[in-house]
Amino acid sequence: MAAPSFVIDVDYEQPAAGAGAACDTRHAWARVPSEPSQDVRIALKERIRRLLRERNAVMVSHFYVHPDLQDLAEETGGIVSDSLEMARFGRDHAAQTLVVSGVRFMGETSKILSPEKRVLMPDLDANCSLDLGCPVDEFSAFCDRHPDRTVVVYANTSAAVKARADWLVTSSCALDVVSALHAQGRKILWGPDRHLGDYIQRQTGADMVSWNGACIVHDEFKALELELLKKAHPAAKVLVHPESPADVIALADAVGSTSAILNAAQRMDASEFIVATDSGMLHKLRTLNPGKTFVEAPTAGNGATCKSCAHCPWMAMNGLVELANALETGAGEIHVDPALGLRARVPIDRMLAFTAGLKNGQAPGSLVAGIGAA
Numbered sequence: 001m002a003a004p005s006f007v008i009d010v011d012y013e014q015p016a017a018g019a020g021a022a023c024d025t026r027h028a029w030a031r032v033p034s035e036p037s038q039d040v041r042i043a044l045k046e047r048i049r050r051l052l053r054e055r056n057a058v059m060v061s062h063f064y065v066h067p068d069l070q071d072l073a074e075e076t077g078g079i080v081s082d083s084l085e086m087a088r089f090g091r092d093h094a095a096q097t098l099v100v101s102g103v104r105f106m107g108e109t110s111k112i113l114s115p116e117k118r119v120l121m122p123d124l125d126a127n128c129s130l131d132l133g134c135p136v137d138e139f140s141a142f143c144d145r146h147p148d149r150t151v152v153v154y155a156n157t158s159a160a161v162k163a164r165a166d167w168l169v170t171s172s173c174a175l176d177v178v179s180a181l182h183a184q185g186r187k188i189l190w191g192p193d194r195h196l197g198d199y200i201q202r203q204t205g206a207d208m209v210s211w212n213g214a215c216i217v218h219d220e221f222k223a224l225e226l227e228l229l230k231k232a233h234p235a236a237k238v239l240v241h242p243e244s245p246a247d248v249i250a251l252a253d254a255v256g257s258t259s260a261i262l263n264a265a266q267r268m269d270a271s272e273f274i275v276a277t278d279s280g281m282l283h284k285l286r287t288l289n290p291g292k293t294f295v296e297a298p299t300a301g302n303g304a305t306c307k308s309c310a311h312c313p314w315m316a317m318n319g320l321v322e323l324a325n326a327l328e329t330g331a332g333e334i335h336v337d338p339a340l341g342l343r344a345r346v347p348i349d350r351m352l353a354f355t356a357g358l359k360n361g362q363a364p365g366s367l368v369a370g371i372g373a374a
Contacts, residue, residue, distance in 0.1 A: 031125065031317055032313065032317060033317070033319030036319075036320060044320040044321060044324055045068070045320065047324050048072060048076075048320065048323055048324050048327060049075075049076055051324065051327035051328060052076050052099070055097050055327055056096045057095055057097035057098070058077060058078045058090075058093050058098060059072060059073035059076055059078035059079075059099045060073065060078055060081075060089055060090050060098055060099065060100050060101070060102075060106075060110065061073040061079070061080045061100075061102065061318075062082070062101065062103075062106065062280075063080060063081070063258045063262075063278075063281050063283075063284055064102070064278040064311075064312055065101045065315050065316075065318045066318060066319065066320075067280075067283040069122075069318055069319075069323065070283060070284065073101065078099075080284065081259070082170060082172055082258040082259045083102075083106055083109070083155045083156075084170040084172050084257075084351075084355065085259070086102070086106055086109075086110070087109050087113055087352065090110040090114055090117075090119075091110075091113040091352075096116075096117055096118065097117060097118040097120060098114065098117055098118070098119045098120070099121070099122075100119060100121050100334075101122060102121075102126070102315065102318070103127055103128045103131075103312070103314050104121070104124060104125075104127050104131065105128055105155065105156055105157060105158060105159075106155075107119050107120075107121045108158065108334055108336055108344075109155065109159075109162075111334045111336045111341065112162070112341045112348060113345065113348060115338060115341055118330075120326040120330070120331075120332050120334070121326065121332045121333075122317070122319060122323040122325075122326055123318065123319075123322050124332050126317040126318060127314050128156050128215075129213075129215055129216040130156035130157065130192050130213050130214070131156055131157055131158055131192075133214075134213055136158060136160035136161050136164060139192070139211065140164050142191070142211060143164060143189060146189050146209055149186075149188060149189035150166045150167065150181055150186045150187065150188055150189065151164065151165045151166045151167070152168075152174075152178060152188055152189065152190055153165040153168055153169070153190075153192070153347070154169060154170070154174070154190075154192060154193055154196065155168060155169065155170045157192060159337075159341065159344045160340060161191070161192075162347055162348065163340050163344040165347045166347060166350075167181070167350055167351065168347040168348050168351045169351055170257065170351070171241065171242055171243070171258075171260075172257035172259055172260060173351060173355050173358075174196065174200055174242075175200055175203055175204065176354070176358060177351070177354060178190075178200050178204050178208075179204045179206075180354075180364035180367065180368045181368055182206035182207075183365055184365060184368060184369070186368075187206075187208075188206050188207065188208040188209075189208075190208050190209070191210065191211030191213065192211040192212075192213030193213050194212050194213060195215075195218065195242065195243050195246070195249075196242050197210035197211075198210070198246055199242040199249060199255070200242075202246075214243075215243045217243075217278050217311065217312050218241055218244045218276070218277065218278075220299040220310070221240075221244045221248045221298070221310075222248070222298050222299060223245065223247035225298035226251050226276070226297055226298055227251065229274055229297070230251065230274065233274060235271070235272055236270065236273055236274045236293075237254065237264075237268050237273050237274070238252045238254075238273070238276065238297070239253070239254050239265060239273055239274070239275050239276065239277070240252035240254070240255050240276040240277070240297070241256070241257070241258070241261065241276060242255050242256065244276050248276055248297070253268070254268065258277065258281060261275065261277060261281065262288065265288070265289055265292065265294075266288060271291065271292050272292065272294075272295070273292065273294050274295045274296075274297050275295065275296060275297060276297035277297075279296050279310040279311045280311060280315060282294050296310050354368070
């Protein structure tokens with residue numbers, strides 16, 4: 001029997017449409033599992049370990065899910081990572097079943113890259129405000145109004161939106177991809193996160209038009225309150241995810257993806273950090289840096305709605321009970337139409353080839369040449 005849960009209503013108010021387009025996600029909601037007792041947690045973890053062995057399965061967990069699911073993934077030979085490494089790991093692992101603890105677009109991406117494998121998620125209703133706010137019909141119409149632009153979409157999108165794109169990016173490679181396209185004279189259509197798009201445009205100078213979406217978590221960080229927190233912690237360095245508003249990014253000592261934030265915390269000469277990303281990230285930061293202090297960036301204060309309070313309500317839907325049930329019964333299986341999956345795989349494979357090429361020292365221009373809108 002499933003553990004009891006309660007429902008969080010996320011009254012997500014989509015920002016007013018600007019030059020791009022926007023869609024309403026104010027009916028978003030999340031069903032968050034109750035915390036099991038310590039005895040139940042131990043029994044569930046042992047059950048999951050057994051089922052992983054029996055089902056020839058491996059866990060792939062995001063940094064934002066519950067610490068139990070992060071630890072269990074690593075203890076059983078899986079991975080805890082950002083969405084780019086999740087995609088690579090699932091594609092390359094020998095397991096025939098992938099258990100993706102995260103949100104739905106991550107499960108879809110795993111299925112697109114590994115159509116022959118079974119992909120399970122603890123809860124198929126675990127979604128993403130960026131995905132929900134970018135329906136494919138509206139986004140395709142937006143693209144059709146700008147036929148001369150190379151379509152670059154963020155990983156936080158549906159399989160259908162990915163299939164409409166020329167390039168897929170994550171926050172860890174978006175700057176490199178757009179920089180390379182800009183160097184080739186390409187004009188960019190970006191979607192769906194407007195904060196990340198604005199950050200990339202400022203960094204690269206690329207000619208960009210953007211869809212008007214936002215992450216329900218990162219959109220909540222407040223610059224005024226962050227300045228006050230910095231005064232209270234004058235020695236702290238500020239780590240910010242680029243999905244945050246520009247005035248928050250302007251206060252950062254380091255800006256980057258979840259992996260970049262982890263690296264910065266380990267590399268920088270500081271013992272205290274203020275972190276502007278999902279609070280689920282604090283578990284890994286504290287685990288890898290036991291002598292350092294990590295403080296959540298503020299979502300409260302002037303103009304705050306605190307609809308997320310620095311933790312994605314959909315990421316919070318991933319629980320041990322739901323994970324065990326998925327492995328036991330096959331509930332939560334991800335299905336992607338094969339024809340759609342083939343189209344969506346093209347921009348994903350381009351991203352993976354691009355990042356692998358950069359790692360091997362290839363010139364960025366050679367990795368984007370001839371690819372994208374004319």
